[in-house]
Amino acid sequence: MAISSTNQTSWWKRCKTWFHRWGSPAWFYRVSGRLIPWLWCGFFLLAIPGLIWGLFIAPPDYLQGNSYRIIFIHVPSAWQSMLIFAIMAVLALIGIVWRIRVAETLAMCCAPIGAAFTVITLATGSLWGKPTWGTYWQWDGRMTSELVLLFLYLGVIGLHQAIDEPRRAARAAGLLALVGVVNLPIIHYSVEWWTTLHQGTTVSLMGESSIDPSMLWPLLLMVLAVKLYFGANLLTRTRNALLVQDRDKNWVREMVSST
């Protein structure tokens, strides 16, 4: 009994130490550098078959024909645009409460990637809307709340740029990220709370999806691929930002002089 409990505490302690190490910019730089090639590798391994499967092999839709194939870009990027905001808010909260610089930097590097996915979501949805609905844009709940998400991302980026001192800038923009989280349930439930032009949820984690398996599998490949792309992109951006922040620190000097 006593042995197992000490084992457990040492295991927990090791986990904690491992986790705390990520707070060190030098450690983060080293380990993330090793991780990034694998993330890129996984991204290409999933995205290339996913795109070929989705765009050429999957059957056309019974009603929309081939125009539905934009789903393989639109849905993964729409989910990712929301997920990135949630990740950014959690990192910002860690930055605000614990003042961990790596977390603050990670949060701020989330914003441009999230904004890009939001733009892709809005653009692909608009291009699909014209042949399907007969309009590029309507102010319904889903579209408007996704547009608000883009403005929140731009607000976070703008606030971060507007304050000179980088750590204060990250915390101020982090607060906006935290507050902006209220928009995420609005985007998700907009199609249930209100009548919208946008259709309801097709793919659900729990319960049955109303998409044929022959179309669902390439979609899931693309969803996973986009997550790995986000990981690779975020780590690369954060490494660069940390390098700039710590350009006068010893670990950067040692690294530069050793190469």
Place this chain on the structure above:
Amino acid sequence: MTPTRKRRLSIALFILLGMGAATSLLLYALGDNLLYFQSPSDVLSNDIQTGQRFRLGGMVQPGSVQRDPDTLAVSFVVTDYQQSITVNYQGILPDLFREGQGVITNGALTSDGEFAAREVLAKHDEKYMPPEITDALERANPTGTAGGQR
């Protein structure tokens, strides 16, 4: 957790809670104004004046579409399976406009109780299927449409 961190965490959570409460109150107050369209039942129970612009949405009743052979004028019945309203429209319909499929029209009621639409949009449902499966479904159940509204 140190007292400073505890205080920062509680302030952050308090701000989040406050924003959440404010947003839900705002959405609650806006209520039906956030509806993008209204169903025929909503329209008939709400006593909307003629000439007032709103969006009417529902299913195109199968067999109700009548086209004028010489002009672009078309009329069809929009139904929510409880109530239905006849819609008159002059213009090009979207490609996915089908009988038995969802449609959203923007316009106003006329004095004869019909709806004069200025714009017709097709509403797509959340179902994605290959054509062979819909064919099979239709063979199995010839009366119902395969891709009906939830």
